[in-house]
Structures are given as structure tokens and as C-alpha cells.
Amino acid sequence: MASPLIQLNGIERTFHMGEIDVHVLKGITLTINQGELVALVGSSGSGKTTLMNILGCLDRPSKGEYRLDGEEISRLSNDGRALVRNRKMGFVFQNFNLLPRTSALEQVIMPLSYTASGMSDRQARERGKELLRKVGLGERMDHTPSQLSGGQQQRVAIARALVNRPPVLFADEPTGNLDSKTTQEVLKMFQDLNRDEGITIILVTHDPVVAATAKRNIRLKDGLLESDFIVESPSLPQEAHA
Amino acid sequence: MTVSTILKTALRALRRNITRSLLTVLGIVIGIAAVIAMMEIGKGSSSSISKTISSMGANNLMIMPGTASSGGVSFGAGSSLTMTAEDAEAIKRDCPAVGRVAPVVRARTQVVFEERNWVPSFIYGSTPEYLQVREWGNLVEGEMFTDVDVRTSARLCVVGQTIVKQLFGGMSPVGKEIRIQSVAFKVIGVLSSKGANAFGMDQDDVILAPWTTIKYRVTGSSGSGAAAGGNAAASSTTNSVYPGASAIFPVPAANKEPTPVRFANIDQIQASATSPAQIKEAIKQITEVLRERHRLRPGEPDDFSIRDMTESANALASTTNMMTNLLLAVALISLIVGGVGIMNIMLVSVTERTREIGLRMAVGARARDILTQFLTEATILCLIGGIVGLLLGRGSAMLVEKFLRWPVEASMEAVIASIATSAVVGIVFGFYPAWKASRLDPIEALRYE
Ligand SMILES: Nc1ncnc2c1ncn2[C@@H]1O[C@H](COP(=O)(O)OP(=O)(O)O)[C@@H](O)[C@H]1O
Numbered sequence: 001m002a003s004p005l006i007q008l009n010g011i012e013r014t015f016h017m018g019e020i021d022v023h024v025l026k027g028i029t030l031t032i033n034q035g036e037l038v039a040l041v042g043s044s045g046s047g048k049t050t051l052m053n054i055l056g057c058l059d060r061p062s063k064g065e066y067r068l069d070g071e072e073i074s075r076l077s078n079d080g081r082a083l084v085r086n087r088k089m090g091f092v093f094q095n096f097n098l099l100p101r102t103s104a105l106e107q108v109i110m111p112l113s114y115t116a117s118g119m120s121d122r123q124a125r126e127r128g129k130e131l132l133r134k135v136g137l138g139e140r141m142d143h144t145p146s147q148l149s150g151g152q153q154q155r156v157a158i159a160r161a162l163v164n165r166p167p168v169l170f171a172d173e174p175t176g177n178l179d180s181k182t183t184q185e186v187l188k189m190f191q192d193l194n195r196d197e198g199i200t201i202i203l204v205t206h207d208p209v210v211a212a213t214a215k216r217n218i219r220l221k222d223g224l225l226e227s228d229f230i231v232e233s234p235s236l237p238q239e240a241h242a
Numbered sequence: 243m244t245v246s247t248i249l250k251t252a253l254r255a256l257r258r259n260i261t262r263s264l265l266t267v268l269g270i271v272i273g274i275a276a277v278i279a280m281m282e283i284g285k286g287s288s289s290s291i292s293k294t295i296s297s298m299g300a301n302n303l304m305i306m307p308g309t310a311s312s313g314g315v316s317f318g319a320g321s322s323l324t325m326t327a328e329d330a331e332a333i334k335r336d337c338p339a340v341g342r343v344a345p346v347v348r349a350r351t352q353v354v355f356e357e358r359n360w361v362p363s364f365i366y367g368s369t370p371e372y373l374q375v376r377e378w379g380n381l382v383e384g385e386m387f388t389d390v391d392v393r394t395s396a397r398l399c400v401v402g403q404t405i406v407k408q409l410f411g412g413m414s415p416v417g418k419e420i421r422i423q424s425v426a427f428k429v430i431g432v433l434s435s436k437g438a439n440a441f442g443m444d445q446d447d448v449i450l451a452p453w454t455t456i457k458y459r460v461t462g463s464s465g466s467g468a469a470a471g472g473n474a475a476a477s478s479t480t481n482s483v484y485p486g487a488s489a490i491f492p493v494p495a496a497n498k499e500p501t502p503v504r505f506a507n508i509d510q511i512q513a514s515a516t517s518p519a520q521i522k523e524a525i526k527q528i529t530e531v532l533r534e535r536h537r538l539r540p541g542e543p544d545d546f547s548i549r550d551m552t553e554s555a556n557a558l559a560s561t562t563n564m565m566t567n568l569l570l571a572v573a574l575i576s577l578i579v580g581g582v583g584i585m586n587i588m589l590v591s592v593t594e595r596t597r598e599i600g601l602r603m604a605v606g607a608r609a610r611d612i613l614t615q616f617l618t619e620a621t622i623l624c625l626i627g628g629i630v631g632l633l634l635g636r637g638s639a640m641l642v643e644k645f646l647r648w649p650v651e652a653s654m655e656a657v658i659a660s661i662a663t664s665a666v667v668g669i670v671f672g673f674y675p676a677w678k679a680s681r682l683d684p685i686e687a688l689r690y691e
């Protein structure tokens with residue numbers, strides 16, 4: 001259970017803006033084990049999203065090492081990183097990022113088209129339906145985003161993130177666009193997925209109430225780790241707003 | 243990505259914006275439709291021209307008195323109409339490249355049957371061989387006059403289909419008697435239909451008779467108003483415009499009698515080369531024979547001119563070709579314009595779908611997957627446009643055929659070419675937008691508003 005999934009060693013990220021170099025991450029070293037539910041917190045501009053992009057293999061660190069499952073991936077090519085994202089990672093975004101005028105089922109199975117799994121069309125649809133049922137949208141498979149509420153849209157996005165059975169799920173401010181009730185629904189879903197399926201979840205939030213539902217909180221400040229602690233008894237989402 | 247996923251993804255994306263997809267593709271539709279219609283019309287008219295040409299006799303040579311420079315009929319001092327029936331015989335005898343030869347005497351006058359009258363486009367006096375020269379095939383009814391009839395100036399004739407219609411109201415004319423310039427002729431045969439020639443003249447509006455009969459009994463007979471100047475009418479209608487000119491051609495008294503066939507002036511000689519490839523050789527041999535017979539010294543210009551059908555055929559064909567190519571160029575330009583339209587809309591689409599591209603990259607799409615997707619979308623759009631354009635082009639060609647009565651001809655090459663063209667337009671003009679899409683940075687793209 002406690003085998004390291006993610007190992008960061010001295011991660012730095014510098015953006016070059018013309019003449020000026022902006023040092024956003026100034027040396028991050030941390031380890032995240034399989035099955036953790038981590039909240040990445042910190043004030044706005046502290047570098048959470050930047051770190052998340054590196055963790056999610058969307059961006060490369062300027063310096064430092066990143067091992068995923070023991071494999072050094074920070075020097076991979078674009079195509080290599082696309083493959084890692086496809087096989088090992090799921091993404092949930094603040095703004096859902098669903099395709100317009102596309103049914104929930106099509107959204108969910110979309111990542112499979114970039115997977116050389118040999119899964120047949122029918123198998124893919126079965127997998128999509130199964131996931132939509134799991135996120136409670138069994139009745140809304142044919143609905144397009146405009147026919148779904150915000151919470152439902154985010155649940156479609158979660159189903160999509162899970163379609164390739166990734167070991168780790170990244171969520172950047174997943175509840176930022178949701179009201180408190182649907183926020184709780186989504187957080188509950190993360191807790192369930194983490195507990196029942198052992199999926200490692202790393203979510204970015206600036207909301208302490210959301211952070212309190214995670215098992216571990218990592219706080220960033222000005223591109224450095226400020227604190228890293230285990231939450232003794234993570235609150236259940238219902239309680240958080242009770 | 244498998245091919246079927248690529249196609250499905252592309253089709254789904256196009257369906258998401260169906261109106262725009264259709265509007266985008268309109269340029270291609272119009273371009274391809276124009277190309278198809280042009281090619282079908284062009285092909286139709288060129289094959290109808292070649293059909294017409296061969297109906298006029300593809301190997302045909304026309305030998306006319308007078309220098310070529312003066313258009314075949316010369317009235318200059320000292321010149322005279324020097325073509326004789328004996329020239330025709332000499333050509334037949336001494337030119338191996340020449341197959342058939344027929345002397346021709348022309349007349350243009352009114353023809354009367356009972357109370358009907360008609361002025362045929364062609365009243366030709368010739369020999370039976372005329373039919374072979376013109377590749378006229380078999381008579382549909384009755385029979386042709388014979389060489390004996392030519393020798394005896396028999397008052398017999400065969401008529402074309404238009405004459406049957408105009409003069410006989412469609413009933414069989416065989417055995418009937420018609421009057422050409424008050425000379426009674428017995429109709430003994432009906433020619434098969436040949437249609438219009440390359441110049442639009444009705445080749446069936448014709449009466450054929452022994453040339454001796456036309457020469458001595460019709461155009462040579464005096465007393466009739468139209469031919470008051472002796473053989474004026476014989477040497478083409480031009481002569482009757484200048485009545486004075488007829489004095490140059492004194493009619494020998496003997497000409498009124500049928501007997502001396504030789505040394506009689508004729509209007510032209512029609513001959514056919516043994517094969518189209520022999521036309522040049524035939525012209526050379528005829529020129530030699532006639533120059534010798536007419537005792538022309540070296541350096542002296544020919545007193546005759548030889549025209550072959552390929553000349554007029556080529557002239558017509560090149561005009562049609564030029565028109566077709568011109569229109570084809572316009573059609574191709576419209577295809578390019580259509581392609582630019584595709585490129586424009588695909589660029590807009592890439593910008594609009596930046597977030598989608600970012601998302602696809604985030605879930606594992608590689609740059610080349612994105613490139614393939616947009617390239618496929620553009621190509622499918624163009625192919626659909628090509629197919630719709632194909633049908634539209636076919637349809638308009640058929641309408642042109644139905645209402646304008648232009649000959650059209652469907653062409654497999656055009657179909658293949660237009661499908662290939664539309665695919666190429668899709669790939670060429672879809673490439674830049676697709677390449678741009680594939681080069682997006684996923685983080686930037688996901689953040690795009
Ligand atoms: N692509 C970039 N180019 C330049 N500066 C950037 C870029 N991305 C982020 N930054 C800067 O890095 C800092 C941290 O940004 P971010 O990681 O988005 O913070 P957070 O998500 O914690 O609010 C900010 O000051 C931001 O302006």
C-alpha cells in the first residue's frame with residue numbers, strides 16, 4: 001500500500017518572459033504513495049497549477065527529477081509524455097472541458113481512441129456506460145453538456161478521467177465552478193474512488209474546507225513547500241458544510 | 243488511432259457544426275460541378291465534331307479550280323475554270339494514294355414536284371462513285387444511277403432525306419418525277435441520312451444526278467431566267483451575282499449536246515485518300531498530276547486548290563478545345579477559391595476548438611493524432627463536396643443536353659479526376675490548419691477562453 005508512486009526531487013520551473021526569468025517553482029522534493037488522497041493548497045500564485053502541470057506530465061520541469069512508478073519521466077519526448085498521460089493519468093478540470101454537442105457516453109470513451117488497447121467499439125461503449133452508471137449518470141448517457149448541470153458535467157469528466165483505469169487522478173480546482181451541494185457530491189466521489197479502488201488522487205484547491213476532506217495536505221508558498229501534514233481525520237464532505 | 247476511429251471522430255466533429263460544414267464545402271461543390279459539367283460538355287462536343295467530320299468523309303479531299311489565294315474561284319484576266327472531268331479521270335488513274343474520285347457540277351435552283359417547290363442546298367451532278375467518296379453508305383430505297391446513265395446524260399436522280407420531307411411530304415419519292423429548272427428528272431433512289439456537316443449545313447438537303455445531265459441539261463440550258471448567262475449557275479451562285487462575268491465562259495455550242503464528255507469544265511473534284519494517313523501523299527500526287535496536265539511551269543502558282551477535311555476539323559476541334567480549357571481553367575480557379583475557403587474555415591475551427599485540442603492532448607493524443615484528425619476533417623469535407631459537386635455537374639450537363647440540346651458525354655476520367663482533385667484540395671488546404679492545431683501547447687490550449 002505504501003509504495004511510492006510519485007517521487008519529486010528538486011523540481012524547479014522557470015518561465016522565460018523576454019528578458020526576465022520568473023522562478024515559479026524553486027526546488028520541490030516530495031513523495032506521494034499509492035492510494036493517497038492529497039490536497040495541494042496555497043495562496044493564489046504560489047505555483048500550485050504549475051506543479052500540477054508537471055505532475056500531470058503536461059509540462060516539463062526546468063530542473064530536477066520526476067519518477068512515476070519508479071520511471072524517470074521528466075525527460076520524455078512529447079509523444080512519450082502523451083502516452084504516459086493516456087495510460088497512467090486522469091484529469092479533472094475546473095471548467096470540466098467537455099466537448100460541445102457531444103453525448104456523455106462519447107465524452108467518456110473519447111480517450112480510448114488514443115489508446116492502442118485493441119478494445120472493440122462495443123467494449124469501449126460498455127466501459128463508458130459502466131463508468132457513467134458509477135458516477136450516477138446511467139440515465140443521461142445521451143445528454144450533451146448543455147443538457148447537464150454543472151455537477152453532472154463534472155461527473156462526466158470524472159468518468160472520462162477513469163476510463164483507462166489510471167493509477168492517479170489529477171484535479172485542479174475541481175469544485176471551483178460548482179455550488180456547495182455539488183461540491184460535496186464531487187468530493188464524496190473522490191473519497192469513494194480513493195477508498196474503494198485505491199486510486200491516488202491529487203487535487204489542487206485554495207479552499208480549506210475542500211482541503212480538509214483530503215488525507216494529506218501539501219502547502220506551497222512562493223514556489224516552495226511550506227508544510228506537508230497528514231490530516232488526522234479527514235472530514236466527510238457532508239459534515240464539511242453541515 | 244485506428245482508421246475507423248479517425249473517420250468516426252472526423253465525421254462526429256463535422257456533424258457538430260453541420261451548417262458550417264455545408265457552407266464551407268459549397269466552394270468545392272461549385273468548383274467540382276463546374277469541372278464535371280465542362281468536361282462532359284467539352285467531350286460531348288468534340289466527339290460530336292469528330293462524328294460530323296467523319297460524316298463529311300474524313301479522308302475527303304476537295305479539288306477546286308482557281309488559286310488558293312482567291313478562295314477557289316478566280317476571275318482574273320487570263321484565268322479560266324480549268325478543271326475538267328478528264329482531270330478527275332487522270333487523278334484516279336495516276337495517283338495511287340487516291341482511292342475514289344468523283345467530278346462534281348453544282349447547281350442551285352428551284353425544284354418542283356407537283357404543286358410543291360423547294361430550293362435544295364445542294365444539287366450535285368456527279369458519278370456513282372460520289373457515294374463512295376463521301377462514304378455515304380447504302381441507299382435506303384431504290385438505287386443509284388450508273389456510269390452508263392452518266393454517259394448518256396440520263397435524267398435520273400437520287401434525293402436526300404430532307405428533300406423527301408420537303409418536296410414529297412414524307413412519302414416515297416421513288417418513281418416520281420421532279421422538275422429541276424423545267425427539266426424532268428425521275429427519282430430512282432433515296433439517300434441515307436447524314437445529318438448536319440461541321441458548318442451546320444444540312445447534308446440531307448441534296449439531289450444527286452449524273453453530272454453530264456446537270457451540266458448540259460440543267461445549267462447549260464438557256465431560256466430559264468436563273469441560268470440566263472449560260473453556265474453561270476454551274477460555276478456556283480457567285481457567278482449569278484455578276485451576270486457580266488458569264489461572258490468569260492462562252493458556252494460552246496457542242497456543250498448543249500450530251501456527247502463530248504471530255505474537256506468539259508466541272509466545278510470541283512471530290513476525292514478520297516486511301517487512308518487518313520495518306521492524305522498528305524494524295525495531295526502531293528494530285529498536285530503533280532494536275533500541274534502536269536495544266537502545263538504549269540515550275541514557279542508558276544497552282545491554278546487549283548486542294549482542301550482536306552482535317553483542316554476544318556482541326557480548326558473546329560481547336561476552337562472547342564480552347565473553350566473547354568478556358569472554362570476548365572475558370573473551374574479550377576473556383577476550386578482553388580473553394581480550397582482557400584476550406585483553409586479559412588478550418589483555421590477558424592482550430593481556434594474555436596483550441597480547448598478541445600488541449601483536452602485531447604491531455605488525455606493522450608499525440609501531435610500527429612491531432613494533425614490526422616484535422617486533415618481528415620478537411621479531406622472528408624472536400625470529398626463530400628466533390629461527390630455532391632459530381633452529382634450537381636452531371637445534373638447540369640444533363641439539363642444542358644435536354645434544354646440546350648448540346649451534346650454531352652459522361653467521362654470516367656472526369657469522375658476520377660474530380661474526386662482526386664477534391665481530396666488533394668482537402669489535403670493541401672487542410673494541412674496548414676491541421677499542422678497549426680498539432681503544434682498547440684496543451685497547457686495553453688486548455689487555458690484558452
Ligand atoms: N506560462 C507562464 N509564463 C509565465 N509565468 C507563469 C506561467 N504560468 C504561471 N506563471 C506564473 O507563475 C506563478 C504561479 O502560477 P500558478 O502556478 O498558476 O499559481 P496558482 O495555481 O497557485 O495560483 C504566477 O505568478 C504566474 O503568473
Ligand SMILES: [Mg+2]
Pocket residue numbers: 048049
Ligand atoms: Mg491555479
